[in-house]
Amino acid sequence: MKTVVIPLGPFHPLLEEAEYFKLYVEGETVVDMDMRVGYMHRGIEKLSESKTFDQVPFLVERICGICSTSHPLAYVNAVEDLIGVEPPERAKYIRTIIAELERIESHLLWMGLAGHFIGYDTVFMWAWRYREPVLDLFELISGNRNHYAMMKVGGLRRDIKEDDYPQILTSLEEVKGGTELFIGAVMDDPVIHARTKGVGILTPEDAVAYGTLGPTVRGSGIPDDIRRDDPYAAYDLIEWNICTYEGGDVFAKTAVRLLEVVESINIINRCIEQMRPGPIDLDLQNIPAGEGTGHAEAPRGEVFHYVRSDGSSRPVRHKIRAPSLMNIPSFKATCIGEKVADAALITAAVDPCYCCTERTAAVEKGNEGEIITGAQLVEMSRQKTARIRNDLGEVPPVEKLVQRLISQ
């Protein structure tokens, strides 16, 4: 059979990052793939060397727009490891609260986009409706819906007011209720099962060999979580559970994210319950020479920062490794053998700050061929869902849920 090459990317109008996937296709089956990144390389590691230690959190906060607190958190962990200090206890709890709020916000965002990809726009609206109160909480705590500027070497820039506790707890209760309804509906929906179960399987062996992280590895049943394995912030001061799911397919990764939303809400509730008034910042004067490494479990997996200092006011070297750099290469293990209509969903399941499908061209053996746009590729995926739904001949639970909620 003739092999057709389908390039996906590099730009997607919805999201922030550009990547380029080249799918080699026979009939409808993906037989090989190749990837390219680097379209958005901004030289942040180099730029960081020209900033003072106190300015760097503002810079690295801007690496990602969705998980913007993970990088500053990993950076302050690295610098604190370098100096050999620990932040005050209240700062640890508040760092945990901010990081977990971000996880909720990011997972709900992903849930909505995955729903859109498979043709469930109601899922998209539903998930984003519950993301909104979380962003409002960020505004309440930090003044910003994004880029919260909370992290600082040795502590925090801003405290959480005790007057705000009731609002935080009420909003999270609402989000929890919505997510639990959602979990019930998604776990039983036959159309979602048909689209996501057994699709894009990442075996535990591949998950380890590629060094995958976050929900990508936990969706393969491996309880790998840097919050437990190298505790920072308050993760060793409270009770919490790692969420895993067996299977390694798109469904398992979805399930892990949904379960983590609920677990994150539990973590925040415990932090608010346990934390006591106190200082939130150490009075650090200067950073000694040395080296330090810091991790943080971002919504997509472990963020790793390495900082070396020569005793001056600026880092000599600041290395940053985001989780997608480890997760994206695993597509080679998950996409091959799958159908083209599922490729967008499989890549999206890793939550790679997407970018797959804006401009897609189909080229046959090097000849200029028909151009398929990204919208058409998403359409292919949506049509597949519609076919499955028609064959099923009944209204799926997710739609029943939404209809019931609308009629209330």
Add this chain to the structure above:
Amino acid sequence: MAQPEALNDLRAKFGDKIRRVEEKNDRRTYVNIAEGDLTDVARYLCNKEGRLVTITGIDTRSGVELLYPFFFADEHHLITLKVMARKPKPSVPSLATWLPAANWSEREIQDLLGVTFTGHPDPRRLLLADSWPEGVHPLRRDFKGLPE
């Protein structure tokens, strides 16, 4: 301070090859080795269930210092191998031949710091633009920007 098992094993097996061990604290250890021993030691750490987190390169006067952090989840410990790739032609054996997790990290360092990873299965450019000149590496200390 309890010694992590992985570090004790490493000392027992490669004692003569370890040049220096810096125990930064109870969760971080840095181990200096020669670049010729990198493959053996890295493979040993992987077999002991160490996870290669990433690879960091630092340009220094005598060469590019490469850091290979291996994370041992059960022991809450990070062991970082330090290797010096000597100038003028810094080069170390590639781990990507047997460890997919090293693939992109090595390509990244090849782009930004000009280290050759011998035997790399796919040594194409990863991050730099197609129009970027050959042999110019932006994280080297002598990089002063591209010519106009």
